Amino acid sequence: MFVIQLISLLLAAEIAVVSSSCSSKLERSLFDDLIGMMLKLKGTEHGGHGNEMKLKETPAFSVYRNSPQSLSSSTVVKFDRVWTNNLNGYDVSTGVFTVPVAGLYHFSAVVMSESDKQLFLNLWHNDSKTAGSLSSGNGYKTGTFDVVLDVKKGDRIYIRCRDNNAQKIYSDTDNYSTFSGYLIAK
Template sequence: MRFSLLFSFVIVVGLCSYKFSEAREPVCSKFAYEEQLLEKMIRTEIKVETMVNEFKKTEDNVISTLGDIKQTVADFTDMFADMRGNITDEMLKRGDEIKRREESFKTSFEETRKNLTSDIEAEKEKLFQLQGKLEQPPIAFYAHHLKDMLLDTTNEVLIFEKTFTNEGTGYDTSTGLFTAPVGGLYQFDVHTCARYSKYAHLGLVMEGSVIAADANYGDDSSGCNNFGAIVRVKLGEKVWVKSTSSGSTRELIQNTYRMNTFSGMLVNN
């Protein structure tokens, strides 16, 4: 279109020149407006073409920029995909590690629970035993005042007729025998006084066996001696004091200043 307009303009100019040379006067005045309009159209077309070229450059730049952005997005997408893959792998590894630790913790916890349960049961048993001991009344006796002080019969049981203490009622004042109401470790003590110039041969007996013995003589004055034993006694077993030798020279004494006593207590069961 640009070339057609330009060609028309050249023709018009040529005609005008021809007429001018032939008539020697301006004969193109009637085309002045058209010439000016054509010139404006040409200038406008040139501007438009320049603008089109600029727009084309801008379009190319935009397309190039869009291409760069698209490539950047693609690169970022690939990078993100790689990162996501790495993150996924790391998460899987962490998940496996957490699961392994969880299983280890469960196993350790179960073993600890079993051990604690066993320990608790053992401690409960000890507590029950201790509670039984605490609920059990104390076992102890302290007897005095002999019924007969003549030791004229061998193996005669010494009967202490009175008691200051008889916890658990193990001592019998009518027989002189102590019967263990509870099995355990006991301590027994015997205190006797031989009359002046007399002897006292005595023994502490458990179930017929002498477990402690004493030989006392009243020398310048009546003499007193102590003897005893610590021994484990089973439930129902009996303990007593007896004479181990008899005769007219065997005799004990008791008065305001001298006491004959037989005592015992449960130390531990």
């Protein structure tokens, strides 16, 4: 904590000195360097991992559907198109993300219902429900998930239709239904 306070004081003093004697380009460069040093000291550079993980080594996925999917009781939602799939944790054929590196993860999803139809889904962690999403009413509706989970290597994360009825997810070329997750911290 002392180091961060000291750097903050030095940063404030440096900005005061810089702004009175340097060009704005040099001032910005010095400021960027100081912020970089603070982040390294705090261990938050590169998404909270210091220098130990590179971008392509960070588990992350972002997938979507660009067509509807009919769901019967307990069917897993299959987001069959990929934007990002670092470490290949998400399987488009099953709709399941298998955790490649243990840690704290953030998962989110937006899933659209058919017009004027109810859509009731659950986010699952292995064999346990973690969150539910209910969309109902007139027109197209979206349900969302936004959770942070502490998971182990090999754990499975997926979205599944509620047990008691058949439903349909809506999506088209505007990619209304999406699912994402990424490692926050090891």
